[in-house]
Amino acid sequence: MRAVLSSLALLGVLLTASGCGYNAIQAGDEEVAAAWAEVANQYQRRADLIPNLVKIVKGAADFERETLEAVVQARAQATSIEATPELVNDPEALQRFIDAQGQLSSALSRLFAVAEAYPQLRATDAFRDLQAQLEGTENRVTVARGRYIDAVRRYNTLVRQFPTVLTAKVIGAGPKATFEARDDVGDRPPEVEF
Numbered sequence: 001m002r003a004v005l006s007s008l009a010l011l012g013v014l015l016t017a018s019g020c021g022y023n024a025i026q027a028g029d030e031e032v033a034a035a036w037a038e039v040a041n042q043y044q045r046r047a048d049l050i051p052n053l054v055k056i057v058k059g060a061a062d063f064e065r066e067t068l069e070a071v072v073q074a075r076a077q078a079t080s081i082e083a084t085p086e087l088v089n090d091p092e093a094l095q096r097f098i099d100a101q102g103q104l105s106s107a108l109s110r111l112f113a114v115a116e117a118y119p120q121l122r123a124t125d126a127f128r129d130l131q132a133q134l135e136g137t138e139n140r141v142t143v144a145r146g147r148y149i150d151a152v153r154r155y156n157t158l159v160r161q162f163p164t165v166l167t168a169k170v171i172g173a174g175p176k177a178t179f180e181a182r183d184d185v186g187d188r189p190p191e192v193e194f
Contacts, residue, residue, distance in 0.1 A: 021164025025173050028155035032176055033085045035151040038144040040083035043101055046137045050075045050108075053130045057111070060121040067107075067114045074100075074107035088152070091177035098179055108134065145179055152178040 054072060057063050078100040081087075087094050112131065121127055156175040159168040168174065 020167045021158065022167050022171065024158055025155075025164060025168055025171065028151075028158050029173065031151045032088060032148070032155050035144070035148040036083075036085055036088050039141070039148050042137060042141040042144045043078070043083060046104075046134060046141065047075055047079050049130060049134055049137065050104075053111075053127075053134065056124065056127050056130065057115070057121065060118050063118060063121065064114055067111050071104075071107045071111050074104040078104040088176050094177045095180075105138070149178050152176050 050071065054068060057068055081093075081097045081100055083097060087097060115121055115127070115131075156178075158164055159173050159175060
């Protein structure tokens with residue numbers, strides 16, 4: 001009888017442990033980390049293309065220096081914040097990263113808008129190629145951010161649902177920060193004045 005009770009108790013513990021959600025939380029955390037790595041990879045790709053763009057634009061004799069300097073400064077600010085996996089656990093640090101990337105996007109948009117006034121610059125193959133690569137990278141950033149947002153949504157839902165919320169509290173797994181659209185920083189098209 002005692003052996004049967006011990007076996008039932010062990011079976012009960014195993015069934016309870018498998019339903020605690022620990023493994024699901026770990027899998028969700030890994031999914032968020034992988035999605036964040038892709039976001040960081042695409043932002044790094046964009047940052048790597050900018051020095052070549054700056055060199056090409058500098059070749060345009062009378063290109064507006066202020067616009068070019070804004071791009072260089074925005075890139076320096078964006079790359080000064082390291083996109084580590086731990087960044088997603090710190091909402092303030094993530095927001096600083098997002099703001100810096102938004103300012104870089106805005107500076108690039110202004111650069112391309114100003115470049116419209118320089119037909120000799122737009123006519124160069126190197127400028128067109130870099131512009132196409134940057135536009136493609138911006139699209140990849142958008143896709144990667146969407147995947148990250150989805151991964152965070154699934155993870156945050158998991159750590160807030162019963163019974164996994166209990167396990168999450170025990171192991172210190174809280175909700176993760178995500179991207180939020182902001183009107184005051186980047187990600188806006190430049191204003192065109194006639």
